[in-house]
Amino acid sequence: MTRKKVKLAFIANDSSRKATYKKRKKGLMKKVNELSTLCGINACAIIYSPYDSNPEVWPSNSGVQRIISEFRTLPEMDQNKKMTKDSQSLGQFEETKEGQPRDGDDRSYLIDQYLKDVNRRIEILGNSRMELGESSNNVAAEAIQTVPIIHGSARVSRVDVHITFVIL
Amino acid sequence: MTRKKVKLAFIANDSSRKATYKKRKKGLMKKVNELSTLCGINACAIIYSPYDSNPEVWPSNSGVQRIISEFRTLPEMDQNKKMTKDSQSLGQFEETKEGQPRDGDDRSYLIDQYLKDVNRRIEILGNSRMELGESSNNVAAEAIQTVPIIHGSARVSRVDVHITFVIL
DNA sequence: GGACCTATATATAATCC
DNA sequence: TGGATTATATATAGGTC
DSSP states (O other), X not given: OXXXXXXXXXXXXXXXXXXXXXXXXXXXXXXXXXXXXXXXXXXXXXXXXXXXXXXXEXXXXXXXXXXXXXXXXXOHHHHTOOOHHHHHHHHOOOOOOTTSOTTSOTTHXXXXXXXXXXXXXXXXXXXXXXXXXXXXXXXXXXXXXXXXXXXXXXXXXXXXXXXEEEEO | OOOSOOOSSOOOSHHHHHHHHHHHHHHHHXXXXXXXXXXXXXXXXXXXXXXXXXXXXXXXXXXXXXXXXXXXXXXXXXXXXXXXXXXXXXXXXXXXXXXSOTTSOTTHHHHHHHHHHHHHHHHHHHHHHHXXXXXXXXXXXXXXXXXXXXXXXXXXXXXXOEEEEEEO
């Protein structure tokens, strides 16, 4: 009964932590679903965690596959017709920032940068895991350490939850 | 006063939709923050949307950069020391599934598959955008259409919110 | 539009099986 | 553990400026 105000801190008790994780993951998924529906945003989410044997996806496994497949079939050219203006007029999206390259989208650079980072990170994550056929948890665990341990051999202790949301 | 039970459907009114989007995005961020803290999960979130001129990140721009940078500096080998057992003993994570390759993690295959999909998808997204210096919104817009339009030239109307969560 | 302000709708911690 | 249950803590739609 949520009688406790939930101190925002790491839950020491393992079972409690797991229980909370599952509940909140579910809640997060629901929120994504609602945001998607209410704002007309197409989205898919993939949540991977050591708690679940299978990655959890939204809206559904096939839904995720479909979105990805459809995207792949798009001729690259068709994917880039500029339509900032159209978007604005049709849905008032797009808040063009001043002083941006006229022909490009104002956020292109930032997005590209982030995508590159994510992309590279995913690649490394995938490669390393495949090479050793090892759990990716360690990787995440290490990445977690704010400073040290990174180069050392002292493996991290807990952690290991990977959640990847890709909402388009 | 949330007097209304909020019909879970696309919000036609533009300003209302935007207002809702901003509120819910904030709520989602908070939820991610809480999940991260409560469950000891290191995470970063990147949310890009046409409503905001800059991508929104969590825990902070520098925090995201740091996590990514640190991860990159990891020697690939160091990233994969198996530690399923350690994790279990230390934090009771890792729920080993029976009948899996003894040396690999049970979820490796599934994860690898998803990562590949996401990875490829991100690459395509990035490449196409960079080639034309165009907004990636169109891409998302198209991907949204459940069935048609995909191959046609009739561009989508609204949409354009990209949210990419990468929680590790 | 953005920044509050509530009244309600929801999320969820704690408990029991 | 994995569900239900339910009392509270939160999230937030709708108003008001």
